[in-house]
Amino acid sequence: MQELNPPKSPNDVLTEITSPGDAENEYYLIPLRIHAMYGYQGAQDYIDLLGHHCIIMGAVVLSQDATIPILTLPVPQVNIPNSHVAPANANADIVRTAWGWM
Numbered sequence: 001m002q003e004l005n006p007p008k009s010p011n012d013v014l015t016e017i018t019s020p021g022d023a024e025n026e027y028y029l030i031p032l033r034i035h036a037m038y039g040y041q042g043a044q045d046y047i048d049l050l051g052h053h054c055i056i057m058g059a060v061v062l063s064q065d066a067t068i069p070i071l072t073l074p075v076p077q078v079n080i081p082n083s084h085v086a087p088a089n090a091n092a093d094i095v096r097t098a099w100g101w102m
Helices: 010-017 043-051 088-099
Strands: 059-062 077-080
Touching: 010 043, 059 088, 077 088
Parallel strands: 059 077
Antiparallel strands: none
């Protein structure tokens, strides 16, 4: 969300996913940067706002080092340390397994 052109704030995202025209969508996968980027808030700000209006069913934290940032979430987070050194399909497999996706 922080890297779109233009970037979307937490309120922009909430408005978009709760708009009547988007009612046919039940689930969203929202990629966020942990830290603030391009003048927009970090992931925790998005999570805090969206968590008051939506059900957060899962979270994955991809990290480029062994220290994983801990987010305050209503669900356990799946951590993938050093995700940048693994093939993308290996990281995706961890997510699919954790979330029960086929």
